[in-house]
Amino acid sequence: MSEPIDELRVRVREWLRPNLPPAPAFALPQNALTVTNDEQMSWLRDWQARLYDAGFVGAEWPAAYGGRGLAPGAQRAIDQELARAGAPFLVNNVALAWAGPMILHFGTEAQRQRFLAKLLRADEIWCQGFSEPGAGSDLASLRTRAVRDGNEYRIDGHKVWTSLGRFADFMILLARTDPSAPKHAGISYFLAPLRIPGVEVRPLTKLTGEGGFNQVIFTAARIPANLLLGREGQGWELATATLSFERGATQGSAGASSLGGAALEQLIALLRSSPPLRDDAVLRDRLAALAIEATALRYAGARMRVPGLVADRPQALPLMSKLVGTEHVQRVAELGCEIAGYAGTLWQDPAVPGTGEWPRSYLSSFAGTIAGGTSEILRNVLGEKVLGLPKTR
């Protein structure tokens, strides 16, 4: 007899009461993509490990691989309770959202045993190595090479936008194993170790001036052949599966989902505290429009769980969620800058405390609308898969 969800929620709340950590002396990043120093990293790893030890990470995953084997819906309930309590995010999110589910679905028994428990506990940190300087939206044109040599592959190439790269122990890596095959067919998917000779991690500075992203350069790096995921040449199929996890199209990620609407609540607070603007009809109208959009986003999850309410277009809401969520956040941040007015033109000016948050949110919001499939690519996908329109290319 499995534990009812309501009891699980109570258990999470009761555990959190004595265990929710106070904010550290240093500033925590907003999410796993923006971790910049060792101090932040070690604090966040420790938090994830404690949460894992309490049984709240990988709750639905099989016990044989370090999970708790709870019924479907358990992780979602846990995530909601964590979000409600304002708990810190889980830092190993590339592992929880993508690498983990991929290994669970497509890995060998040995790969599952080797990696899954350690990633749930943040004992090993993962990053993603898909994009390259010449392969963004057209990912299948990637040029990193993997050449089989006995029991190893030799890797040469250049990966970009690897968040967590400087902290990571492993990378889900796409590399070309057969340059003579058509471009989608010659790609393979590796679980590549990074703490080996021939791997160089260089920081990449974002448009905000902040760090967080990296480039990873492989120069004759040698990795064991048994770290190939699936078969040689299956990489594109597996990458597509990963991107569907990334775009929220597939259930089953191990934790760290977020609830929408937080940015909008801040915007409401900002406008409430700006007396002359609070009564401006134009701003009120725009705020209400965003509130309606935020509410539709909030209820989309509840609707998706009712098959009869998505029967006409089963794929629409899952494929929309990343696109509309990130564009919504961008619109909210942009309106925040506008309402902030001149104050919104300052960037962490010591003379005016608290400045810079809205422009920083707005500049950062482009990460959402570009990474993991640009809004433009996603509109192609929706047009083709949901509306049945012919392919653009």
Add this chain to the structure above:
Amino acid sequence: MRYDEEHAQLRGEARRWLAEHVTPTELRRLATDARSGEPALWPELAALGWTGLLIPERHGGAGLGAVYLAVLAEETGRRLLPAPLLPTLLAAKLIERASDVAQRERWLPGVARGEAVATVAHVEPGGAWEAAATSATLEHGRISGAKHHVWAGGTAQLLLVPVRERTGLRLVLVRSDAEGVTIEPESGLDSSRRTGRVRFANAACEVLAGDATAAWRGWLPWAWLALAAEMAGGADAVLTLTAAYAATRVQFDKPIGSFQAIKHPLVNVLIAVEQLRTLVYAAASALDAGEPEADRLARMAKAAASEAYPFACSRAVQFHGGYGFTEDCDAHLYLRRALASRPAFGDAREQRAAIAASLLDGDGATAASLPRP
């Protein structure tokens, strides 16, 4: 959200029946056959049990709730049903909320059986639509005044009208054949939903016994929901129509739907339509559960509908190109309905003003935050 097998069954039945009986040809025939005086398909709609959908079982109806209303309105909106079903459903709901038991028993069974088309006549000649804005008066039990843009104005037998009395707002029922009632049809944009101008000159009426202000406030979310659901159905149908056309219409040797200049705006329509449907079923479920957020969710649904439906239709006309500019193309039928539905019970701007007030006005302690599932 609440939605089960029986909701799905009503949807399936409605979709099949409407596809068979409300064809584009039939719509056009009805448009030219304007003054027949008989509501289209009415006995059939009553036989299906739809006229009594919301009426309590003890008064001869099916006693079903808001999710069923949303389903039926969405499906009728999909086909631009040219019969006064929505006004009758909504009028019955308002009679139920504003009456005592004896009045409910007097009026509702006939409406359920389809013997009387009913409608709410609430829009002032100047366009004000809130009950509190009514200039119609009640003196010595008789009504005087005028209402415009009355749905089914030409075919309804029962008119439900907000009136002023010395003691405050009242709701009264007027028979359209009563002495002192004159009705003239309006020449409207949307021939699939006819409207009329009604004048009351010291006409006999029955004053409903309940608290009119409370009944109206409690009823408005049902009106927003019904209309938003109907508009969602129309927007969804016109999107499907346009996507199918874009997938097959060839120019420059390619289907035009392969061009991103067509594809991306159609996806924007898809997003607007699906967000609207989410809000519709969120509002319907909240209404059935009696949640306080139902009111705001229904407003949000009507606001979203008032933008999504005209948007979907404008893209439909545009992307059908020259054909879209002809009477033969169905896109304009939907566009007309969309434009005619937009101001009803408040357009997007009005709804957003109310939503903004709920978020921004009052002190911090009373400020509401966003609805949450």
